[in-house]
Amino acid sequence: MTAIKESSTRNFNKQVSAISCPVTYVMNKIGGHWKPIILYHLSNGPKRYSELKRAIPEITEKMLIQHLKQLQEDDLVLRTAEPVVPPFVTYSLTRAGAKLQPVLNAMAVWGLDDMKERR
Amino acid sequence: MTAIKESSTRNFNKQVSAISCPVTYVMNKIGGHWKPIILYHLSNGPKRYSELKRAIPEITEKMLIQHLKQLQEDDLVLRTAEPVVPPFVTYSLTRAGAKLQPVLNAMAVWGLDDMKERR
DNA sequence: TACTTTTATACAAGTACTTACCCCAAAGTA
């Protein structure tokens, strides 16, 4: 799962900066390329793993799983597995994750507007 | 400047996905750890290079310059240099950059709230 | 003269992110 050194200079810096800058705090939680995209797709309601995969065809399975795990650890996403075969796993937003909606919406609005302007 | 291969699989995927998902489009422009942070600091008004450096002590000069350049290329940030020695360079948001304010504000609001909840 | 200031650039090395490919369980279906 690509372990991240707890004590790297990098990690330390990111943690320090999060204390004083709220945007830095947010980026530590949902930064990176895929997380906001995953959260955006989940904001329309819970989805199965395979549905997410279809909704975001460009992401590899590895990345999808990895980010879903990190989002679980940060308590933004909830994983619900039913013990059947083949597996039936559903991902949904937690309360904290649901609160990200205004952020994701603001992003989507800006994105659509910017795409239009540059056309 | 760490050239990025135009034709990497990675790049291709990111471009493809941007077409259908507005959040993906946004992440292609302001994704990564530092860009939103830089934009956030510039949203309070234009700043000199050295002011940005002081405002974000955890970023290295390399990263700061590199991201400022990319933001210029994406037409989100404007660089204004006065031809004096020592140099006097000011960075400010473009019109498109200024429109990101709702996004950055939504982030800040969520961050402050989440920090409070988890205390 | 030597040191400081500001805004960078260049190169090497380390760390993280992403892809590519192969593997698995256990029930259902051909």
Place this chain on the structure above:
DNA sequence: TACTTTGGGGTAAGTACTTGTATAAAAGTA
């Protein structure tokens, strides 16, 4: 029997991100 389905795990290799250190110009200051 053999193949399909779902939700992953493991490893290696490639690519990008980040740091660290050295370097520069040209005027002002000690």
